[in-house]
Amino acid sequence: MTKPPGIAPGDTIAVVSPASPVAREKLANGIRTFEERGYRLTFGKHAFDSKGYLAGSDEDRAGDIMDAWFDPEVKAVFCSRGGYGCARLLPLLDLDRMAKEPKLFAGFSDITTLHLALNRRGLATLHAPMLLSFVKERAPWVVEMLFTVLEGTAPIQLPKAAQRPETIVGGIAEGVVTGGCLCLLCDSLDTPDIIDAGGKILLIEDVDEPPYRIDAMLTHLYNAGKLENVAGIVVGEMTRTDEKAEDDMGCVPWQDIVIERLRPLGVPMVIGFPFGHAEGMASLPLGIKARLDADAGELSYLEIGVAK
Numbered sequence: 001m002t003k004p005p006g007i008a009p010g011d012t013i014a015v016v017s018p019a020s021p022v023a024r025e026k027l028a029n030g031i032r033t034f035e036e037r038g039y040r041l042t043f044g045k046h047a048f049d050s051k052g053y054l055a056g057s058d059e060d061r062a063g064d065i066m067d068a069w070f071d072p073e074v075k076a077v078f079c080s081r082g083g084y085g086c087a088r089l090l091p092l093l094d095l096d097r098m099a100k101e102p103k104l105f106a107g108f109s110d111i112t113t114l115h116l117a118l119n120r121r122g123l124a125t126l127h128a129p130m131l132l133s134f135v136k137e138r139a140p141w142v143v144e145m146l147f148t149v150l151e152g153t154a155p156i157q158l159p160k161a162a163q164r165p166e167t168i169v170g171g172i173a174e175g176v177v178t179g180g181c182l183c184l185l186c187d188s189l190d191t192p193d194i195i196d197a198g199g200k201i202l203l204i205e206d207v208d209e210p211p212y213r214i215d216a217m218l219t220h221l222y223n224a225g226k227l228e229n230v231a232g233i234v235v236g237e238m239t240r241t242d243e244k245a246e247d248d249m250g251c252v253p254w255q256d257i258v259i260e261r262l263r264p265l266g267v268p269m270v271i272g273f274p275f276g277h278a279e280g281m282a283s284l285p286l287g288i289k290a291r292l293d294a295d296a297g298e299l300s301y302l303e304i305g306v307a308k
Helices: 024-037 058-069 086-092 095-100 109-120 131-135 140-151 182-187 211-223 254-265
Strands: 012-016 040-043 074-079 104-107 125-127 166-169 172-181 201-207 232-239 269-271 284-286 289-293 298-301
Touching (some): 012 058, 024 040, 058 074, 058 086, 086 109, 095 109, 104 109, 109 125, 109 172, 109 182, 166 254, 172 182, 172 232, 172 284, 182 201, 182 211
Parallel strands (some): 012 074, 074 104, 104 125, 201 232, 232 269
Antiparallel strands (some): 125 284, 166 269, 172 289, 289 298
16 A cells, blocks of 8 residues: 655645535634644635535536646645535546555545545545534644644554543454445445455444434445455444434434444444544544554554655
8 A cells, every 4th residue: 555645834735625515714713723733725726616515516626636636736635525426526537647646635424435446546545634624623632633644743543632432342453444434335335446344444434324324334234245354343423313313213322223233243343433523533544554452442553644
């Protein structure tokens, strides 16, 4: 797996919107967070476009990514937000060339689709907060961990101030980290960029899905054979899932569903790890090796996520 070059204060970060639209004012705190660190932000020509539930046309959104990626002044490409739309860009992106000319790429949620595509082509990426994530104040450790991972200045592990997950199945697992937003992992099935979790540590989280849909998606991955031989599982939070329960279908807490579907796999597993759509947002490289100590609730990377 190729690691992208790390970045440092003074570098230029390009912000793109590959999925849903966002208003510039909602990015104000995110912009300030990076600028106070010493980074210069530039924005794609269409970063603030809006076309229904998309941030402009497919061609414009893909063009912004390509322009940023191959601009020698740009050292990293950050997504403004997720939402929906990344899968529509896959035919329009030169993903093979992007992977051969590595650049640090960060985001989560719908961005899972692009992570899977780039990881399959051999480029490590970063599951991390986006600029919109800072529309509300985050714990200091979230910002500190983000910059530690981007700059490659220390080993990657969950800071002491972060919430610890609950152990569901004890034990230790080592492997390359993959995964992301559950619905996008399911959307990858039967595509060239299908999720491959065999021998790997699988990250799973999601947002705004009703409980029965969590069951359905986990069951779909299981029936498709995509949970076979997984080394370990790190579950985040199914944010606002319990609130989406439908009275006429019964109500089962999302944690119970996840445990019932995944614990029988018998691999080291934790639940409630702070990443993704949760209040706490760890920055977790994808495509490199880590060690999951499920008994201690620790995910520690065996290497940094950037080239130094």
